Amino acid sequence: MASEPPLLSMSGITKSFPGVRALDGVDLDVLAGEVHCLLGQNGAGKSTLIKVLAGAHQPDTGTIRWRGEGVTLRSPIAAMRLGIATIYQELDLVEHLSVAENVHLGHEPTAAGFVVRGKAAKESTAVLLKRLGHAEIDPARLVGELSAAQQQIVSMARALSHDVRLIVMDEPSAALDPDEVDNLFRIVGDLTAAGVAVVYISHRLEEIRRIGDRVTVLKDGRAVANGLPAKSTPTREVVALMTGRNVEYVFPDRPVSPPPGEPVLKVQGLSRQGEFETLDLEVRPGEIVGLAGLVGSGRSEILETVYGARKPTAGQVLVDGRALKPGSVRAAVRAGLGLAPEERKAQALLMLESVTRNVSVSSMSRFSRGGWIDRGAELGAARAATRELSLRPDNPSVPVRTLSGGNQQKAVLARWLLRGCKVLLLDEPTRGVDVGARAELYAVIRRLADEGLAVLLVSSEVPEVLGLADRVLVLREGRVVHTAPARQLDEHRVLDLVMEGSPAS
Amino acid sequence: MPEITSRRGLLFGAAAVSAGALLTGCTSNEPSDSKDEPAGNNQPAADDKPGKQVTIGFAGPQADHGWLNAINDNAKSRAEKYSDVTLEITEGSNDTAQQIGQIETLINKKVDVLVVLPADGKALTQVGLKAMRAGIPVVNLDRIFNTPQAYRCWIGGDNYGMGLNAGHYIGEKLKGKSDARVIELAGLDNLELTKQRTQGFDDALKNYPNIRKVARQAAEFTVESGQAKMAQLLQAQSKFDALWNHDDDQGVGALRAIEQAGRDDFLMVGGAGALSAFQAIKQDDGVLKATVLYPPTMAASAIDLARALGQGKGIGGMAEFEIPASITLYSAVVDKTNVDQYMPTGFR
């Protein structure tokens, strides 16, 4: 093995963008048949590195050797021809085309050079899907109709439709349920057994332990560790490399006794056809209530319906005892609700705008008279709100797109803090947030609760719900199957509940 | 022969046609409620006596400006004058495919004669051929088909002649003035007719060595563009002696710009024959001294020709038994001396 050159060898790769050095002399060796994990916080340079590898970015300096020979990856097509396929986190599928058409996009099987042979495409797609353990996906269906997990399978089928030697997977497990993750790992195992190399990017250390062979850790555009053994390197060491310090998930202390007072948010018999049914819940000021459940259990749908972004088929939402107009976000906001949605960039942030404007957008009437904005007051209020949440950098005039995931989330929270909302609805509050920044975000959420906010939390990460919430509602297929104080539950129990629907002792 | 694809044609000055023009005083800006009977003349080509019944199919483009509107009115009122003529008129359309469909419908209805003012002469040649092959004589009005086989008789205006006559008129007026400067406000530059008008104008000016054309800008046959382009021309040329404007509609805007710039040191000649231009010429208190015709009365003449064809007659006053294969109208110059005669043919 040592005599053979690595399948891929990148050395001294640098890449700068205006004002940012994204990669600063990174080396990466990938051997045929291994799972090489790429670790690093957001902004460490992982995305840039894999885009260089995919031919989407050209490095400023550095060399790339493929099976021992120097190559230039001028374009994604050039990379694809060598056998490098990339499955991006944000899937790049065409929603209005069928599965088979997506899989063969750009290299359709043709007769006479241009007539697309649809049947042949469907057949070969079916073979690929079967190989990936998802024979149930119909190659003729439109990709837009598939679930996120199924779309990922299609993306993978597309990669495999080429003669592929190296597959890059960017956080492939982020949108998957545990059993789907198992299937993913089986596929990865099959691929490596066939000699294909996998570059695997994930935030989840336990996944890396399960399937990884070697680990390269990026920090601030540099590779701080190359080719560490994935199974035996201690977690502490990996975390230390990533963050430069030793951190673990630290959840803030809960108040000793449940907060007194009347519930500020009451949800009564809320239903939405096909999503969730007859949901009842109450949240008191100062209380964090968590909803735990699998993908597809209706978690996000519940939050959005409570918030008025979706119209319920039955039931009502009461704030301070007054029923909200169903299906009206404005009524909800006026009554004191605030939502930090799951897809921050798509649903919450105005990416072209400054932090100030993102924070003030829901409270503009407070800085305006007759529609006229007092920009000084606005800036001051935004600064106060972002300071209270320790948002970095401490300058609300910077564009929100330059912030890290955790700080973007703080900007969303600051929006509702400024608005003076009473109930905060948090949907996957730490998605896309660095490990190091999570603890701080947890502390912020708890502090907001301590200051009297009612918080309704949804997360796919069970430890997060258990660690942060006071009370947990376990969801299964759109119904609450169990309610208990968080301290009486553990991860194992919750997983049993969401899988089985009943407490397995 | 000029090829005409006029989008906004102009008047013509067929002396014969307009000779006995009748009706419609139209001497003020106040629109009258009564439908103006358009110009036409009193002397039908064949003769006035009722003859064999003739059904004439008429297809023209959408009347989206004054001249085309006058074309339709001329055709209609001319047909009404004859007890032996039934006019089948289609909804005007600028869509070639739609116009082809309309003409095919007329062919299927077996009209006796067709009068066609094509939205696009080249594109409608095939349907003209079809009608001719079906035994229906076609009178091609103004915008000419690709081949003479597609029509029995073409009648239309003379764009080159417009420019020529405008140039000669200006040349005579400036005779004896040394180093005279002339400018031209042309119409839409991507139309061939605009090129023909400019060519005629330039050719005429060659006869007058004392005259030099110092500037030319193209407007778009609209009041708005006439005002804008004229304003720029006036700024560019602080002194000139004469202006030829291709089109009286854009001339409304040009006159506005001239008024706004406070200029009156030159003479202006228009084109087409709009009523407002005639009135200004008659009043003779501004720069507009004359206009060169591209007369919409050609539609009335086309009805006359169609009726004669349907009845198998020739043109009165000519020795031939047959209608001529093509008639190019004369682009007469209308100035103060003869404006009264043309006043009824002026279009809004």
Next chain:
Amino acid sequence: MTQPVSPPRDSSTDKVPAVQPPAWRGLMARADVRTLSLLGVLAALVLIGGITKPDEFLDTRNLQLVLTQASVIGVVTVGMTFVIVSGGIDLSVGAIVALASVWATTVATQEYGFAGILFTAVVVGVGCGLVNGVLIAYGAMVPFIATLAMLASARGLALQITDGKTQIVTVPSVLDLGERDAYVLGIPPLVLVFAVVTVIGWLVLNRTTFGRRTVAVGGNPEAARLAGIDVRRQRLYLYLLSGLCCGIAAFLLIVLSGSGQNTNGNLYELDAIAAAIIGGTLLTGGRGTITGSVLGVLIFTTITNIFALNNLQSDVQQIAKGAIIVAAVLVQRRTASTT
């Protein structure tokens, strides 16, 4: 996602820096790079005009002429900029100008004199905008389609009203506004209206909640909705605003040309969009400036002026216009990416 490794630079508007930078630097930082590049283009044009036709171009009358000619399309472009910033498009502006200008110049309207003409032009403009807005905001129609339909109907109605005839204005008080020596506060009235609309437009977009909502709706409609903004009502208002601008522009055009014609406003939609785009407005919404759009209008008008003064023909003018659009967008992209 790449993230700056070094902390993001301050944009200097709020933090008091330790060392006071020279004043011009602050000014540079404040003025958008795009705006500066547009001013550069305009300056270059002025230079070209001044060199080729010093007497005719560098003349107060000519300045007055350029600004007057720019005023009609300029007012339309201000409205269009709002619509595009909100992520929409209004293809009907030219047709609305045509309809408003002919409706306001019918014999019946002219009997009511100045006020009648002005009122009719504005009401017709706003009315068309209302129809656009209702179709788009509450009828969930795509702006492209809804305003395309309005384009066709308004042009058709304008033709029906005029019967293809030119409607001459005979109201002296209206005509007087367009005369050579009509000045209000020392400024030609059309230019004054253009300036006022520009300033109000700038203030509304940059200093009011309405402007903020417009940007938010254009930048991310879903985020705007979830932040509690009434996205539909905002859209309705925006098309109303565009219609209002068209009505004002129609009145200016009546004053300028002394008439109403159904061919008025020909291709205004494309001129206004082009001016907004070279002014730096994103066609996808979420970003745009009134200053940029107005500079875009002035650039186009100045080009036309220079070409006319040099007696260049319309074919050359059109080629140059196309080249300028491409060049301006490329220059902006370059300056934007290197700073």
